[in-house]
Amino acid sequence: MKGNGRRVAIVDGCRTPFAKSGTAFRDMSAVELGKISVRELIARTDLDPKEIDHVVYGTVVQSVQEPNIAREVTLGAGIPPSVPSFTVARACASSNQAITSGAEQIMMGHADVAVAGGAESLTDIPILFSPKMREALVRASKAKSLGDRIRAFASVRPAHLAPITPAIAEPTTGETMGESAEKMAKLNGISREEQDRWALRSHQLAAAATADGRLTREIVTTYIPPNYDEVLAQDNGIRADTSYEKLSTLKPVFDRKFGTVTAGNASPLTDGASAVLLMSEEKAKALGYEPLGYIRSYAYAALAPDDQLLQGPVYAAPIALERAGLSMKDIDLLDIHEAFAAQVLSNLQWFDSDRIARERLGRDKAIGIPSDDRINVMGGSIAIGHPFGATGGRITVTLLNELKRRGEQFGMISVCAAGALGFVMVVETE
16 A cells, blocks of 8 residues: 555564453553553664654553543653544454554655554453443432432432443344354354364464464563563463364353354453554665565455354455455465454355355455465464454564565455454565
């Protein structure tokens, strides 16, 4: 993507370890995690913070007290307060949105250097009161006497005390992501065995990439408050010791009688943050950087939420490839976000289906898929984890590092998202 002749470089990126919710990062907010990743990005690249023109950061479950996470990360990471910043949310593609929004600032000539990424704490989520309870609390706060405060709660019943947690279902359909994955598995004929074997593959490849340092090179060792004597240096959800036999014993979660989606073949709730440094090609070269790669193209797409919710990337991929002037045969590595094994396998099935291309996309033929040894070569979100607002940054950096290591040129990033949204980006190395 060159916009007004300006190619956008992805100079470098990093992330915190990804930790299962309620574990290592249980006492850390998304803002704190975001600060760690952005500070580390600046330190790794030896970048003068005064060079930064813009910060764009993504999150999904926003803090009530810190609703503009981008601004708090900017101020807490040593970036000058004069640098503008804004928060974006596109469900599981939020940090992809942050990256493309930052890239657009550069393409338009409004910035030369941008920091993008995202963070999520699915441990530290806002818990809300019911409307009746909120009304009572507001009345009590305005009361002028103790008697009035007591009377404010006269209409409160036990049911009104039940907390409201962030929604995990589609507002338009009431269907959860897991239920959507179940539906996709049934409609597309994805078996339980296929899902469990994909999940096993994810853990095995992620464990191998952790052991040989390919994954850990992008991770900042994180010292955990309050005493900072506990350290996390790698993702804690990867199970090197799992097996197909173990996975096959887990019970379905969303359709307990006929279902195939389990905790083992789905991504876990996760805490973590990522950060990516973007520059115009000219600025990167002027500052002496050798970028990880460049943004070649990207596309967003959507379908009806009551359809197959997580097939959005199928609609975005042909557009991204056309904008890149490439075909799937040119793609050296494909990295697909693994919300569920059923979703990954359904996406791949539709990528490779001429019938879907004709009936759904109005195209003559399918874009096809690479061979298995070119897809998610270091595992994926099922093993590594999925902090909603951070995953897109993680995939971008993981893919570019591996392309560079292999000496290959083109990579594709595919991310499904709640709301039946899809994102695909094509990146390239030099």
